[in-house]
Amino acid sequence: MTEALPRTDGYGADGPEGSAGGPVDERRESVADLRRIGIDPDYWYPLAVSRAVRRGRTFAAVFAGERIALYRGRSGSVHALEDRCAHRQVPLSMGVVEGDILRCCYHAWAYRGNGRISQIPYLPKGCERPPRGVRSYPVREAYGLVFVFPGDPGKAESAPFPVLPEYGAATHRTMTFSRTVNCHYSFMHENLLDMNHQFLHRSVLGRIRPELLGYESGPRFVEARYLFVPAGGKKDRGAGLLSAEGLGGQQKPDEITIRTQYPYQTLRDVPDGAELPAFSLWAAYVPKDAEQRVNHAYGLLMIAKPSVPGVLHLAWPLIRRFTERVFAQDRMAVEAEQRAWDEQGEDQNHEVFPLILDVRHVLRTNGVPLPTATDTHEEPSGA
Template sequence: MTDLRRVGISPDFWYPVALSREVPKGETRAAAFAGERLALYRGAQGAVYALEDRCAHRQVPLSMGVVEGETLRCCYHAWAYRGNGRICQIPYLPKGGERPPRGVRAYPVREAYGLVFVFPGEPEKAAATPLPDLPEFASPRHRTMTFSRAVHCHYSFMHENLLDMNHQFLHRGVIGRIQPKLLGYDAGPQSVEARYLFTSGKGKKDFGAGLLSAKGPRGSKGSDVITIRTEYPYQTLRLAPTNTELPAFSLWAAYVPEDAEQRVTRAYGLLMIAKPPVPGALPLAWPFIRRFTERVFAQDRTAVEAEQRAWDEQGEDRNHEVFPLILDLRDVLRGNGAPLPS
């Protein structure tokens, strides 16, 4: 069986590569997807473009260039590119000389949910491939917290970490002695969905944990139902207290490899939190919730990066997984992935 850590992510989906606010009008930004360097820039009309990050002339990164209207001009010899990657001006091109190159690759781009998405796969598939559907993002009943963090591991470790809630012992100093119980799960060719019952136990709990779970600032005892789904290539998590139908929060996550070997992943997350009945309560709780989520993520990052270091040292996957849910998840990631370039 193919080692999952040697399987690349499929390029035929929309992937976030930057926050929208990181690409202001008239400026450029360097980004990457699985070893492909991208130059993002926002034109005068507000549209974001994504080009291969190299000038066809001397290979200087176009992300170092200058935006002029809807075009991007290389910082070195001022060759100008349209948003479709075509060269539209070479200031000193002699008549009758050598035919210049046509340009560089342009990537389909969409903006949604405060993120810049690109389609790295076959361009003709982009129009028929939907963006993730996140109705809670635009709902006036929710407020969204956005995350973007680099993690030094294969993207598959991130999927396993979130889906396997048996690792809550790792977070005992933040959320107390949580007792997760797998209620059941469903698996198919492109997805795995698991449902857990979380029961609070003893131990000190971060103040933000109680605020986020909608149990009050003291984090009173009780149970939550957490539903986690990997719908390739994205992942979602929803938490709902057992006494209510509405989730206290939902999380959408995408894990975007940046390097060619796909050992460095940019994790993007949108945490959509339901507003409590008390007006103005959520803004007051916001910094505490942010601190709590950052603490949990830091612990998870430490664990998955340790897993990656072990793989690097051993040269193969020596994990002895006993949880059927994770074995099925690996089949989904392996079956929908793409071969890594040799």
């Protein structure tokens, strides 16, 4: 295994300059099981690919067991509402869009984009005051994705939003990924950040010797730099095209920079001697179920266009095939990790890589406790 270089952020085993509060060494001290830590809802999360939310249609989304109805009105704007009618709790995602109003499919109660009820068709005079509506969520549409802020709406405006200057740039073309993976979101961060698992991809990437050049970490991030040194073996043609080796297929070392910036993750590939990255990846892993053992992975792979016009267009199917093959192998591994956790009822991993111990610390300290069975099945007051 590649040995990590000395830390450059002032964190030792006991924290900054030997003080308490730094990353905890899981090999020496008992810590909270990361797989029981939920993701912080006070961030912007993609809940759908934009093209899936069609004008005049609804889309059933979910965040950590919280069902959310998306719909695109006549104006083209996307709205996000709690996915239940205030009347009989029927999902609003089963409803009908009329202009910029969402009407429940059951009794035709109508909702505005802010969640307020605009009409109850048969409301009699003098009846009990009807409910005001349902919860609405802040929405932003960018990079071909629909982002929703599932946490405290008062924090939405100041919450960091992904900045991806290469998306839509004339110099790049973007490939979008949207896949469900049956594992806790933390396994995804560990998988991408720990490049020592390249043996898993030997049938696609050939034999590669990853060298950890160094890494830094802080309260909300971990960033690692690797050098990928080819060590022989057959490589998928799409891998060479993606890493800008060109049609000649020359093998050159690539410098890979991977960063977990809570709660997102990025990867950049800079070929040896090049000034610009051959490609960059932005990814978000959005929990689907309340226990957060399933996540939906959204990825934007931004690929630099070569100097020869049309080459990237011709190579696109090969690059897509390559990335799908790599993702399938990664999904197989992380889902196996989740199955082991389910069978054992706890995290029995014996991690030895300091980089992964650090990213676990970041995910653990920035996350929130998952609700217990008692929290989710409390008896009504006075029962």
